[in-house]
Amino acid sequence: MTASLTISKFYCLLGLLLLLGALPATAQRHARAKTSKAKQPAKARPKTATRSRTRSRPVPTRRPRQRAKSKEQLERERQTNLARIQEAGKVLTQTTQKKEATLGQLNVIKEKLTVKQGQIQHISTQLQGIETNVHQTARQVLTTQQQLANLKVEYARLMYAASKTSSGFNQLMFLFAAESFNQFVLRLRYVRQYTEERQKQAQRIMGAQQQLSHQLDGLTQQRQRQKSLLTTQLVENRNLLGLKSEQDEVVQQLSQQEQGLRAELSQRQRAVAQLDELIAQRVREEIARAARAARLAAAAERRRAARAAASRGRSRGQRTESPADNDDDAGANPDSDAPEETSADRNASRVALTPQTALLSSNFAGNKGRLPWPVARGFVAQHFGRHAHPVLRHVVVENRGVDIQTATNEPVRSVFAGRVLTVAQVPGMNTIVMIQHGEYFTVYARLRSVSVHEGQQVDARDTIGSAATDADGTALVQFQVWRNSANLNPEGWLGHK
Numbered sequence: 001m002t003a004s005l006t007i008s009k010f011y012c013l014l015g016l017l018l019l020l021g022a023l024p025a026t027a028q029r030h031a032r033a034k035t036s037k038a039k040q041p042a043k044a045r046p047k048t049a050t051r052s053r054t055r056s057r058p059v060p061t062r063r064p065r066q067r068a069k070s071k072e073q074l075e076r077e078r079q080t081n082l083a084r085i086q087e088a089g090k091v092l093t094q095t096t097q098k099k100e101a102t103l104g105q106l107n108v109i110k111e112k113l114t115v116k117q118g119q120i121q122h123i124s125t126q127l128q129g130i131e132t133n134v135h136q137t138a139r140q141v142l143t144t145q146q147q148l149a150n151l152k153v154e155y156a157r158l159m160y161a162a163s164k165t166s167s168g169f170n171q172l173m174f175l176f177a178a179e180s181f182n183q184f185v186l187r188l189r190y191v192r193q194y195t196e197e198r199q200k201q202a203q204r205i206m207g208a209q210q211q212l213s214h215q216l217d218g219l220t221q222q223r224q225r226q227k228s229l230l231t232t233q234l235v236e237n238r239n240l241l242g243l244k245s246e247q248d249e250v251v252q253q254l255s256q257q258e259q260g261l262r263a264e265l266s267q268r269q270r271a272v273a274q275l276d277e278l279i280a281q282r283v284r285e286e287i288a289r290a291a292r293a294a295r296l297a298a299a300a301e302r303r304r305a306a307r308a309a310a311s312r313g314r315s316r317g318q319r320t321e322s323p324a325d326n327d328d329d330a331g332a333n334p335d336s337d338a339p340e341e342t343s344a345d346r347n348a349s350r351v352a353l354t355p356q357t358a359l360l361s362s363n364f365a366g367n368k369g370r371l372p373w374p375v376a377r378g379f380v381a382q383h384f385g386r387h388a389h390p391v392l393r394h395v396v397v398e399n400r401g402v403d404i405q406t407a408t409n410e411p412v413r414s415v416f417a418g419r420v421l422t423v424a425q426v427p428g429m430n431t432i433v434m435i436q437h438g439e440y441f442t443v444y445a446r447l448r449s450v451s452v453h454e455g456q457q458v459d460a461r462d463t464i465g466s467a468a469t470d471a472d473g474t475a476l477v478q479f480q481v482w483r484n485s486a487n488l489n490p491e492g493w494l495g496h497k
Contacts, residue, residue, distance in 0.1 A: 104474025107381035271428025294352035361438025378406030401480030
């Protein structure tokens with residue numbers, strides 16, 4: 001009777017194995033350790049499911065933060081270009097009220113062309129970035145689709161294996177067929193793990209589907225953005241062609257006024273020469289004045305030191321000759337003590353700095369590339385240095401600073417703290433203001449009105465006057481930077497507006 005029950009139990013167990021199709025390797029090892037019957041276990045399917053967990057799990061992708069920052073920077077540059085175009089449009093409106101074609105109008109068109117080309121370049125950069133993102137997202141979509149397909153195949157296998165033991169009676173038979181309590185616990189753990197694995201596989205499928213949906217949405221948005229940018233680029237290219245045609249028309253009209261342009265150029269050259277002479281003279285005078293002040297301060301310091309030494313000698317009861325005893329002796333130096341300006345003062349090549357002016361010079365130099373613009377609105381109509389005339393052929397003009405075209409009566413501001421050195425009238429340049437910043441000097445020419453006076457201390461962004469407008473309705477402010485007698489490029493000192 002016992003043998004019959006044992007044989008029946010064996011066949012029942014064999015039937016469960018065939019029905020389930022697999023047992024985990026751990027349960028098989030424990031079963032072999034607890035039983036003496038020679039049975040060969042079948043292959044365990046859960047390994048495939050476990051392996052699919054590590055192989056088929058979709059890897060989330062994140063866009064680099066640097067690319068997002070680059071898009072923000074492009075957006076800021078786009079907004080800046082739009083603001084520049086609006087400013088140029090306002091200046092152009094004021095310029096065209098006076099004459100049909102002027103150099104000021106040509107300068108505005110050139111500025112708009114430059115900004116428009118920058119806009120088109122930024123659009124091209126954005127399109128390249130979007131194209132790269134589209135390719136990357138498309139590859140990610142393909143990868144996610146393949147991972148989703150693999151997850152579904154694995155899940156189908158799990159469901160097929162589970163369908164064979166879906167009956168509660170079969171699971172109970174499998175559990176109660178254990179020969180020991182330990183084997184019963186292992187089989188119960190196997191059933192639970194198998195059920196959990198199916199649930200996790202279903203969650204992985206849902207996660208992959210959500211990720212695929214998110215990637216497809218992102219791909220659609222990127223392609224819509226790409227289409228919008230392409231449309232904008234076509235519009236901007238047409239606008240660029242229109243501006244070029246307008247520029248050619250203005251140049252042609254100005255070419256018919258060659259005689260007037262040459263007379264205007266000759267008058268400007270004379271005004272520039274007078275301004276250069278005035279600046280050079282005032283710089284030389286300031287260098288000589290500073291040298292004289294430094295010389296007299298050094299002489300006074302020597303006399304003070306000599307008197308202090310003589311006083312210490314008398315306190316020790318010794319008789320010493322010093323400048324305090326004889327003003328005509330060693331302490332007296334007619335060249336160094338002369339109150340009037342000497343040839344050495346006039347031959348000095350740089351401003352002699354006091355501790356205060358040295359600190360001011362250092363601060364000015366430390367703000368190179370960050371100085372505020374002398375006007376809040378405007379653009380550089382003529383750059384520093386030598387360049388061809390915009391209309392006249394074979395004519396080269398030289399600019400000591402930068403000509404900033406702005407709106408009528410636009411306030412002109414000091415770019416840094418300093419002392420007003422000169423306020424003067426120069427024919428062709430209207431009123432000019434020269435401000436000293438230690439060994440540096442800034443010059444503001446073509447001012448209609450001035451609100452400062454010589455010797456006045458000003459701070460950065462203090463209003464010193466307003467921009468003048470010429471007969472053509474063009475408001476230009478010339479800005480120059482000098483270090484002692486050396487002329488510097490102002491564009492390297494000004495920051496972004």
